[in-house]
Amino acid sequence: MLLPMYTVPVKDLLLMGEIEPHEELKARGILVEFDKSMGNAAFVSHQWVGHAHPDPEFKQMRVLQAALRHIMSDLTRIPLDVVTEMILPRSSGLPTSKLVEKELFIWYDYFSCPQMERADQTPKGCRSELSKAIESIPAYVASSSFFFVLVPVIASDNLQKVFSPSSWARRGWCRLERACCELGQNQSWIVVKAPTSLELISCPSASMGSGPPGQGDFSQAADRAKMAPVLMATMKRKLLQLLQAQDFVSYRVVLNQQSVYLNGLQEPGMQDYYKPVPGFEESLPDRVEKMDPSLILVEEFLYQNGFRKIAERDAGGWMPLHYAALSGDLPLIQGLIARGANPNCKTTKDQPLLGLPPLTSALAICVMFRHDGAAQFLISARASLTGGASICTPMIAAVVADSAEGVRLLCAARCDPHRRNLVGAGAFGTACTHGTLQAVAELLRQTGGHGLDVTCALHETMVNHGGSAKLVQKLLDLRADMNDQTFTWWKPGFGLGLISMQKILQHKLGKKTLCSKLMYHGGHGGTPLMLAVLTSQYEAAACLIAAGARLDLRNSRGWTAKDFAEGQPVPDFLQEAFEGSRDGCCRVTYAALRNSCWEL
Incomplete structure (x- = not known):
């Protein structure tokens, strides 16, 4: 930690009426240098909603304040998000007692990091205080x-x-x-969508997709260069911790994810990845110059990953080819295949760190992490395009990753984009569930829209975090019925249908969760708008209302969309719509769509 972890005690945060910069709060003695002996810290990740100020109208912070009050008063447990509950059925929510058992301190960038220093205040050759804070972000997260x-x-x-x-x-x-x-001790997040809409995400990669930091959006392109050393140091520390703990499965996952995390931060051909285990060169025979370079590459990979044989399977159910596919190292994958690795070998266990189920192929892993060159080679090596009996087929992996190129590669090799996976889920519906716009667009190009149930997909868009105005508008343009009430949980696939049976029974017996409530209400006459309100996807709800979605419809339980918002502090534009004015929803939808260049 190059700069102390400055925080604000939660009792002081709740009294704020505006967000003041670091220097002003520090001068008034409100900032506290956090130490774990003092209590617990909470790191707040958010997007700035102003140019020179993170929250000029105090809208975001007001939601956080209300959510913290909700946690400290009438909420007993932060529930799991819908997808985590489905794929990790043994997981449970977070008791709010853990948040209040000790004094809580809040880290928030604008008041925790220096904001007002000028370039001429930093001596030449020295790092600014803000640079020190940026490099300390991993330590701040680890301390939280x-x-x-x-x-x-x-x-x-x-x-x-x-x-x-x-x-x-x-x-x-x-x-x-x-x-x-993700590289810390606790990979779970608490997502705050509204004052009373909180979710615990225990499997981030499956629940709320994203991508490598270097491929993200930046206001200033120069910021991208600041990330590589921060990520490299974080991964190095994590790898050494895993080796010390002898958690070799997690070690292999992180070791081979270096190329994923650093994607977009290093020049092609100039990648420099950390190799934690020393001594490989000493283990080589004397006449190493006569060895096949690809053999040396394979041997070093096995050495760093702790494998003895190419056909070995570790305690996590993965083989060397699976980890090589995760890294996307094409020469390495070619070397493994040349030495007998089976291109169609599958994992035998799930990998929660990656959100991958069992029975996942090396090709699906390549596509999932956008290693297109490696995927093309595996296709040429006759890797199965369907993945056989699998949940995460290569096509499903491509759409979850929002990889238009992955979809193109598979379709060019004559993979059927309509083919469903082991539990009956299709690629188009899965793409809509995850809100992966580029994958949706590519599937529409490849199929011409034929054989796609866009109305069912509109419902699926509201299940997870896919409900952006752009996607909703695209489905409406394709003639999806915004007032459809014929949707059932069996339509997207029998796997979801079976889950719905269990969750509906669970709900009737009184064990109510976000997932059980969604299943109970959403598949029995529920409209897309009802699902959007149920899952707090307010941007999608605004788009549907702006397009003319009916507000008077009731599901088979007798509920309207407004009933799902009753007693909830929903955004003003949604409350206004339920009171008769759609103007606010129209403004939100226009703003969400105006900068969109995504089109078929």
Whole structure:
């Protein structure tokens, strides 16, 4: 930690009426240098909604204040998000007692990092205080017991933009903070969408997709260069910790993710990845210059990963080819295949760090992490395009990763984009569930829209975090029925249908969760608008209302969309719509769509 971790005690945060910069709060003695002996810290990741100020109208912070009051008063447990509950059924929510058992201190960039220093105040050759704070972000996250993702839907009239969970996920700095969380001790986040809409995400890669920090959006391109050393140091520390703990499965995952995390931060052909285990050169025979270079590459890979044989399978159910596919190292993959690795070998266990289920192929892993050259080679090596009996087929992996190139590669090799996976899920519906716009666009190009149930997909868009105005508008343009009430959970696939049976019964028996509530209400006469309100996807709800979605429809339980918002502090534009005025929803939708260049 190059700069102390400055925080604000939660009791002082709740009294704020505006967000003041670091220097002013420090001068007034409100900032506290956090130490773990004092209590717990919460790191707040958020997207700035102003040019020179993170929250000029105090809209974001007001939501955080209300959410913290909700946690400290009437909320007993922060529930799991829908996807985590589905894929990790043994997981449970976070008891709020853990947040209040000790004094809580809040880290928030604008008041925790220096903001007012000028370039001429920093001696030549020395790092600025802000640079020190940036390099300390991994340490701040590691020192925090909780990681908050603050993503209420905010419509900025000045910037003519809408800020939402999807815009947060595209932001480069937010991706860096997320990566630091993933590489920390506790990978879970608390997502704050509204004062009473909080979710615990225990499997970030499956629940709320993103991408490498270097491929994110930046206000200043020069900021990208600041990230590589921060990420390199974070991964190095994590790898050494995993080796010390003898957690070799997690070690292999992180070791081979270096290329993923650093994508966009290093020049092609100039990548420099950390190799934690010394002594490989000493293990080579004397006449190493006569050895096949590809053999040396394979041997070093096995050495660094702790494998003895190419056909070995580790305790996590993965083989060397799977880890090589994760790294995307084409010469390495070619070397493994040349020495007998089976291009169709599958994993036998799930990998929660990556959100990957069992029975995942090396090709699917390559496509998932956008290693297109390696994927092309595996296709030429006769890797199965369908993945056989698998949940994460190569096509499903491509759409989850929002890889238009992955979809193109597979379709060019004659992979059927309509083919469903082991549990009956299709690529188009999955893309809509994850809100992966480029994958949706490419599937539409490849299929011409034929054989795609766009109305079912509109419902699926509201299940997870896919509900952006851009995607909703695209589906409406394709003639999706915004007032459809024929949707059932069996339509997207029998796997979801089976889950719905269990969750509906669970809900009737009184064990209510976000997932059980969604299943109970959403598949029995529920409209896309009802689902959007249920899952707090307010940007999508605004787009549907602006397009003319009916507000008077009731599901089979007798509920209207307004009923799902009853007693909830929903955004003003949505409350106004339920009171009869759609103007606010029209303004939000216009702002969300005006800068969109995404089109078929």
